[in-house]
Amino acid sequence: MDLFGDLPEPTQTCTPSTVRLNDSKDGSHGDADQDGARKRKQSSSDAEEAQEEVKRVCTEGLPALRGFVAARRGERDEMQDAHVLLPDMSELLSVQPRSVSRLSYFAVFDGHGGARASRFAAENLHLNLARKFPTGESENLEKLIKKSLLDTFKQTDDDFLKKASSQKPAWKDGSTATCALVVDDTVYVANLGDSRAVLCRMDLSEGQTKPITLSLSKEHNPTMYEERMRIQRAGGTVREGRVLGVLEVSRSIGDGQYKRCGVISTPDLRRCQLTRNDRFLILACDGLFKVFSADEAVKFVLSILQTQDSDGADPEEGDSGPDSGLDSACQQLASEAVKRGCADNVTVILVSISFSK
Template sequence: MLSKQVFRVLGKEAQKGSLLFDGLPPASSADSGSGGPLLFDDLPPASSGDAGSLDASPSQTGKNEGKGAKRKTSEEEKNGSEELVEKKVCKASSAIFGLKGYVAERKGEREEMQDAHVILNDITEECRPPSSLITRVSYFAVFDGHGGIRASKFAAQNLHQNLIRKFPKGDVISVEKTVKRCLLDTFKHTDEEFLKQASSQKPAWKDGSTATCVLAVDNTLYIANLGDSRAILCRYNEESQKHAALSLSKEHNPTQYEERMRIQKAGGNVRDGRVLGVLEVSRSIGDGQYKRCGVTSVPDIRRCQLTPNDRFILLACDGLFKVFTPEEAVHFILSCLEDEKIQSREGKPAVDARYEAACNRLATKAVQRGSADNVTVMVVRIGR
């Protein structure tokens, strides 16, 4: 249990403003197709309950860059070079929040279960990060397959392995920039591996999958997302004394302007809200037959600093969100966590029993509400 003094220190750190992430390659350099601009957004501070858009406003971005950028000499301006000083978060006064994942899945009315998931509460030893900079690494992911289970299963088996191999192990100047480059390379490599294997089959596999991954590096979350699965953070608002559901990920469907423009520029089209009238998502792993039409494996990446007011993270496929809003899902989970009738079993702590029950009840309720899709519900408890 952290002391109130540490809670206050962490709360102040979370409200200091956005870190600067310049110098990263554009989406088009990480993939043969143009993936659009990457998002490097920060969530509101712990005292804020705003669950609206996470995009930083131009005025806020300008202020942050103005504070972080060094003055350029006239010669540097001619060359177009720019150096940015990244704000350093003092870790000496912060304790690492414990993370533990729980999951439940339902096949629903589908003939087979095409979802997959991964829970790795602690992969610090496997990643072998610079010990002076990083003390804990965790990984949680949900994959929603379509056209078969092979793409989602492949991503669940290989994406985190590629991430571990590419994770920074030596001295790094910026942990944030290095981790984000690592995620970009990991998604690109995993997609290329699957497409190579899929194209070698006769007939070629046509499977595809969404991917929503949360990589926790100490108390910083990096959320990488493809498609329409989602990650939601439950954060307590001290001012309103209510819990808010904050979106950590961005959905990708071909009806969105930027996604549609990329698809049309690549020679594809959008009919009835789908790529070529068939595919519902505009970014995915696999779907080789649509990659030449502008479908890309370049993820949106967002960053979120955990605070003492954060309760849990919800990762789920669209089978849940077809019948639950994020707010409804968060409050459903909270009601389960506060249900004292849920008793521990087989020597498990009561808190584990309640989180497991929350996952199972929410997945079952989604099917009862009429979700005909596969349903996967993962809840990551944020420990104190």
């Protein structure tokens, strides 16, 4: 399990220590009690105002994120994918850590055996994460974020399995999960199964600009050595690349009948600090990556954006607004996957990344 496999990180940071909080102490007695209370109230108010100023200053240096989604049923009878776009997740937290200025969440879920597991995860995983997210003055915030993500996936899986087993007949649905949690300028990706997350970063070295594709997720299938060994130690078998010859993934939410065979809900976690050279993040189910490599998907999006930048308008929508090209690129990428012969459901989330100049 690759917990927090770090990717290349820049040194850009936002340090709230430049703002000093006022501290007022009162040692008066008798008739000065009311004045002391007023001073303490004012001190608290000043501290809150200063903290808000910290967050305002820090937010100004953070990347602007805009999320777009495209979903295609393909040749399937049912759309079993689900997705979530939450550019501002902060409002779901009861108490937000003072060191955090912005929280965003994007996720794609690819269901199998039905759509109930993917829909359940889409409806509940971010709510569980909001409840488990670190609060107050949190030291070692990254370690606590890791723990909250691990606990969130376990809680979501346990809750779904409990609900699934109570049905008559029991639900046998399962789902992959690829979730991107953006905390200020750092993205944390937690994933199960074969849905993926990739980042487009522009390389400006040697006087040329060229795209680099960074993988922010790890696929889980039973043909991988570590995954196969875990399944076999649990008493399961891998036949024709599948658990018991049936299940294509070795980690998932749901799939209660395979949990005794070594199928787990523990995600791999990756962390990457965003830079001014980053253009966009792609989260997609395997329906996209069956017909696109990660590099091809990134270059496909870039080609559309470059074409529309040169044209100055979106030829399909007739809209030259700032989001039209990004939305069109997302829609065209999903449509192209179907055109290339993917019969599976295809869901693509495109998250644009831009820093103010």
